[in-house]
Amino acid sequence: xxxxxxxxxxxxxxxxxxxxxxxxxxxxxxxxxxxxxxxxxxxxxxxxxxxxxxxxxxxxxxxxxxxxxxxxxxxxxxxxxxxxxxxxxxxxxxxxxxxxxxxxxxxxxxxxxxxxxxxxxxxxxxxxxxxxxxxxxxxxxxxxxxxxxxxxxxxxxxxxxxxxxxxxxxxxxxxxxxxxxxxxxxxxxxxxxxxxxxxxxxxxxxxxxxxxxxxxxxxxxxxxxxxxxxxxxxxxxxxxxxxxxxxxxxxxxxxxxxxxxxxxxxxxxxxxxxxxxxxxxxxxxxxxxxxxxxxxxxxxxxxxxxxxxxxxxxxxxxxxxxxxxxxxxxxxxxxxxxxxxxxxxxxxxxxxxxxxxxxxxxxxxxxxxxxxxxxxxxxxxxxxxxxxxxxxxxxxxxxxxxxxxxxxxxxxxxxxxxxxxxxxxxxxxx
Ligand code: C2O
Ligand code: CU
Ligand code: CU
Numbered sequence: 001x002x003x004x005x006x007x008x009x010x011x012x013x014x015x016x017x018x019x020x021x022x023x024x025x026x027x028x029x030x031x032x033x034x035x036x037x038x039x040x041x042x043x044x045x046x047x048x049x050x051x052x053x054x055x056x057x058x059x060x061x062x063x064x065x066x067x068x069x070x071x072x073x074x075x076x077x078x079x080x081x082x083x084x085x086x087x088x089x090x091x092x093x094x095x096x097x098x099x100x101x102x103x104x105x106x107x108x109x110x111x112x113x114x115x116x117x118x119x120x121x122x123x124x125x126x127x128x129x130x131x132x133x134x135x136x137x138x139x140x141x142x143x144x145x146x147x148x149x150x151x152x153x154x155x156x157x158x159x160x161x162x163x164x165x166x167x168x169x170x171x172x173x174x175x176x177x178x179x180x181x182x183x184x185x186x187x188x189x190x191x192x193x194x195x196x197x198x199x200x201x202x203x204x205x206x207x208x209x210x211x212x213x214x215x216x217x218x219x220x221x222x223x224x225x226x227x228x229x230x231x232x233x234x235x236x237x238x239x240x241x242x243x244x245x246x247x248x249x250x251x252x253x254x255x256x257x258x259x260x261x262x263x264x265x266x267x268x269x270x271x272x273x274x275x276x277x278x279x280x281x282x283x284x285x286x287x288x289x290x291x292x293x294x295x296x297x298x299x300x301x302x303x304x305x306x307x308x309x310x311x312x313x314x315x316x317x318x319x320x321x322x323x324x325x326x327x328x329x330x331x332x333x334x335x336x337x338x339x340x341x342x343x344x345x346x347x348x349x350x351x352x353x354x355x356x357x358x359x360x361x362x363x364x365x366x367x368x369x370x371x372x373x374x375x376x377x378x379x380x381x382x383x384x385x386x387x388x389x390x391x392x393x394x395x396x397x398x399x400x401x402x403x404x405x406x407x408x409x410x411x412x413x414x415x416x417x418x419x420x421x422x423x424x425x426x427x428x429x430x
Pocket of ligand 2 (some may be wrong): 066358361
C-alpha cells in the first residue's frame with residue numbers, strides 16, 4: 001500500500017521454461033514466473049494500481065477480464081506495453097465479490113499469448129461475501145481451477161495443438177499449470193473457482209461419481225441461492241464457483257464430459273469442435289479427519305430483477321468470424337453507449353458453430369434465450385456467455401461511471417483465434 005492508500009501490485013510478463021513432464025522443458029511465458037501468474041486479491045472500494053512490466057521481447061497487454069474500470073485502464077489492444085516498458089493502470093474496485101481474471105489482449109495475437117501461459121486470477125472480495133460462512137482460505141478450502149488444453153510432443157514438450165474451426169484444441173488438460181493434478185483437502189466443504197482459460201475449448205464440468213455440482217457463483221459474483229446441476233458448461237473466458245462436500249478419506253474427480261448437445265451442435269460436427277471429448281480435470285483427496293462445514297443460508301445475496309429501463313437496443317449478429325458483417329478495425333469505434341444508461345444487446349449466432357460472446361467493462365444479465373427465461377446457471381451476473389448456433393440471447397447491461405469518447409472498450413468472441421481473426425468490435429461510453 002503506498003502513501004495515498006493505493007494498493008500496489010506488480011506483474012512482470014516473462015519467458016521461461018516449464019517442465020509439465022519431468023525432464024522435458026517447454027518454452028513458456030508467465031507473469032512473475034514461467035507459466036500463468038499470481039492470483040491478485042483486492043477488496044471492493046479499494047484503490048488499486050498494477051505495475052505491469054514487459055520482459056518479453058514482443059509487445060503485449062494485460063486486460064482485466066470482468067472488471068468495471070475506465071477504458072484507458074482496461075488493457076485492451078490500445079494499451080500496448082512495449083518490451084522493457086512498464087504500464088501502471090489504476091482504478092477503484094467497485095463491484096461485488098467475484099472471480100475475475102487477467103490475460104493479454106494484443107490485437108491479432110491474443111491466442112498465442114494466452115496459450116503460452118499468460119493468464120491469472122483476479123479475485124474481488126466484499127463485505128457481503130465475507131459475512132457468509134463460505135470457504136475462503138485460498139489454497140486450503142478455496143481452490144483455483146484454471147483449465148487449459150494443450151498438445152505435447154511424444155517426449156513431453158508443449159507444441160501447437162491442431163487447428164480446427166474453433167481454434168486450437170489440445171488433447172491434454174493443464175490445470176493450474178500442471179498435468180494430472182490432485183488436491184488434498186481437510187475441510188468438509190470446499191470451494192472451487194473454475195476458470196476456462198482455454199483458447200478454444202468448451203467444457204461441461206461434473207463430478208465423476210455423479211453427485212450434483214453445487215453451483216454458487218457466475219462470472220460476476222454470487223447467485224441468489226446455490227443450484228444443483230448435473231454439469232456446468234463453460235466456454236472460453238467464463239468462470240463458475242462451485243462447492244463440494246467431502247467425506248473423510250474419499251476421493252472424487254472433477255471431469256469434463258462434453259456433448260454436441262451441450263455445445264448446441266449437430267452430432268455430425270461435434271467431433272470437430274471437441275464436443276465429444278472427455279477429460280479428468282482435478283482429483284480431490286480428503287483427509288481422514290475433516291473440519292466440519294457450517295450450514296449455509298438459503299439466500300446468498302440479493303439478486304435484483306433484470307433492469308427494464310432500456311435506453312437503447314442493439315443487435316449483434318455473429319457469423320463468419322465477424323460481428324454484424326464487419327471485422328474489427330483498431331481505428332473504427334462501432335458505437336457509443338451513453339454513460340449511466342441501461343442497454344439491451346440482442347446477440348444472435350447465425351453461424352453453424354458456437355461462439356463465446358464477451359463484453360468489457362460491465363456485468364450483464366441474460367434476460368432471455370430465444371425468448372425464454374435463462375436456466376438457473378445463467379440467472380446471475382455474466383460478462384461472457386456461450387452463444388450456441390441458431391440461438392438469440394437478450395443481454396441487459398448498464399454502463400456506469402466512466403465516460404471517454406476517445407478510448408473504446410471491446411466486445412468479441414472469446415474463442416481467441418476468432419477474436420484474432422477480427423471477430424471483435426469497439427464501443428465507447430460517452
Ligand atoms: Cu478475456 Cu476482451 O477479454
Ligand atoms: Cu474482457
Ligand atoms: Cu467465435
